[in-house]
Each structure stands twice: as C-alpha cells, then as structure tokens.
Amino acid sequence: MRKQGYHHGNLRQALVDAALELITRQGPTGFTLSEAAKQAGVTPAAVYRHFEGREDLIAEAARQGYEIFAEVMQRAYESGQPSALAAFEATGRAYLAFARKYPGHYIAMFESGISVNRNADLALAASRARAVLETAASELSQHIPPDKRPPASMFSAHIWAMSHGVVELFARNSPGTVAPFPPEDLLESGIGIYLRGLGLIAPDK
The missing domain is CATH 1.10.10.60 (Homeodomain-like)
Incomplete structure (x- = not known):
C-alpha cells in the first residue's frame, strides 16, 4: 500500500x-x-x-475513464484513415484494447451502475467518446443515398453494443466462458456481417 x-x-x-x-x-x-x-x-x-461519498468517487473514476477512452478511440480512428472502413473497424478493436488496459476505469464506466448523467462533466466525457464512433459511422455511410442511409447514431450504437458484448463474454475472463476464437476475430467478423447486412460494405464474393 x-x-x-x-x-x-x-x-x-x-x-x-x-x-x-x-x-x-x-x-x-x-x-x-x-x-x-x-x-x-x-x-x-x-x-x-x-x-460526497463512494458513488461520487466512482463517478470521477468513470469520467476519467471516458476521457481516456475517447482519446484511445480517436487515435484508433485516425490510424485507420483514409479508409472509412478501416477507421471504423479500428475503433471496435480499440474498445477491446481499452477494456484490457484500463479494467478499473472500464468497470467504473460500464459496471458500477453510475449514470453518465450523474454530473455534467461525466456526461460530456461520455458524449465525446460516443461521438468518435458516430463520426466513423457517418463517414462509412456517405456512399449510400441519404433517403436510404441508416442513422449513424443507430448503427454506431449497435457496434458499441457488439463490442461491449464481446468484451464482457470473452475478453475479461468471465467465469465459465471460453472464446471459440480470439475476441478481436469475433468482433471483426461480427462487424463485417452487420455492415454487409446494412449494405454499408460490399458482400463477400
């Protein structure tokens, strides 16, 4: 100590x-x-x-986690440029990397029951993190006519949920679970299937 x-x-x-x-x-x-x-x-x-209390302390840990998370996601997004698909996929991999490298922050953010709206600073940090993925999603869908284009906020939220599921089930040594494939491969294939279903990337030939 x-x-x-x-x-x-x-x-x-x-x-x-x-x-x-x-x-x-x-x-x-x-x-x-x-x-x-x-x-x-x-x-x-x-x-x-x-x-003021333990929840206030955890909320600050979560806020700092979201700040780090947003920076990790932003770097991943920029590393994938100029390909919109590569940038989008990089943000998904960054989610897994963050959960492994910053387990305390990750738990405070997603498993503590603390609302992101507990205070303005926490809400702002969480919003910044979501915005990176939404930007990547928006750029990925630019080739689709506006009237047929799915909302970027919708499918970025789906990818966030998919990433979270892979982390929870297979990337954090959950009791009784064994990943059939590396978590990164599970996420990449899942993202590919989802994006093809939306028509955001061309189907495999």
Whole structure:
C-alpha cells in the first residue's frame, strides 16, 4: 500500500487511483471509502474534502475513464484513415484494447451502475467518446443515398453494443466462458456481417 502524507500533492487524484485499484480487485461495490482512504494513505475524513461519498468517487473514476477512452478511440480512428472502413473497424478493436488496459476505469464506466448523467462533466466525457464512433459511422455511410442511409447514431450504437458484448463474454475472463476464437476475430467478423447486412460494405464474393 502506498503511504503518502496527509498533505501530499493531488489528494483527489490519489483517492481516484486508490479507488481504481480497489474496483479492479473487488468490484465497484466491494470497497468502502475508508478502504480507499487507507489505500491512498490518508484518514477517512480526508475523503470528504473531495467527494460526497463512494458513488461520487466512482463517478470521477468513470469520467476519467471516458476521457481516456475517447482519446484511445480517436487515435484508433485516425490510424485507420483514409479508409472509412478501416477507421471504423479500428475503433471496435480499440474498445477491446481499452477494456484490457484500463479494467478499473472500464468497470467504473460500464459496471458500477453510475449514470453518465450523474454530473455534467461525466456526461460530456461520455458524449465525446460516443461521438468518435458516430463520426466513423457517418463517414462509412456517405456512399449510400441519404433517403436510404441508416442513422449513424443507430448503427454506431449497435457496434458499441457488439463490442461491449464481446468484451464482457470473452475478453475479461468471465467465469465459465471460453472464446471459440480470439475476441478481436469475433468482433471483426461480427462487424463485417452487420455492415454487409446494412449494405454499408460490399458482400463477400
């Protein structure tokens, strides 16, 4: 456990970092504020200088997670350019990579029960992350006539849900599940089938 003095530098961030470690090990409801304070090396009373309660602390962990997530997705999107399809597929792979690299943030964002509308900063960070995938979806569908074009927000949400499902079932060692194929392959093939069904990419010959 880190032992840092009461007056150490960014106490607020130290508490978030402590919460992330506890969330990863024990889940979002498996720790107390006192444990987070102990992990950060401060007294329990010090927590309330920065957070109203455990949910407030988890919400900040989620907000920071969405900020990282948006940056990861943006880099992935840009790495796939100039191909709209490659950029779109890269964002899906980035979802899996984020879940593996930042498990505490991922759990705080998607498994803690904290609403993205809990506060304005959290809502804004979540919106920024969704916007990257919607931009990729919009560019992918530009060749389809507007009257036949599916809403980018709809099919980007479907891909988000598909990515989330692959992560939950096969990329995070869920008890009793064994992936028949690597998670990346499952997601890529699923995205391909879905996009062909919408007419967004040409069918296999």
